[in-house]
Amino acid sequence: MTQMIIFEFRPQDGMLEKLIEFFDIALPDTRQFPGNQGATAARQTWDEYQLVIITYWANESDMEKFIAWRKKEGDYAKLRTLLDGKPLIRTYDVLDIGGSQKPFDEISDSAQAMPIGVVHNVDFNNKQSTS
16 A cells, blocks of 8 residues: 655754755655655745655555665764754555545645544654654
């Protein structure tokens, strides 16, 4: 089943542009990773410092392999230096409600997707998650 993962980030003071630059480099690689079905970035309309990355994966295993690869490459360590606290990670199963599922390219606003999911807190140092 397709997985939608939403990563919520808040940069440290003075790090917003560096965080955007980080994702400008990281997202093309994310989109090319086996099993990735799309990735996009957004920010809250009323709070430009609240950023989200929304990714779609063919299955949870592909997403876990991606996270392991990013950790091995040192990307999570670099990302943590830019953030004000730990990222919030939400994992959802994409549901085929209404007879058809919108392709990722047609979703222009994360508010259009109303999946039901579980919030995971991931400790990138110890590779533990809690629900």
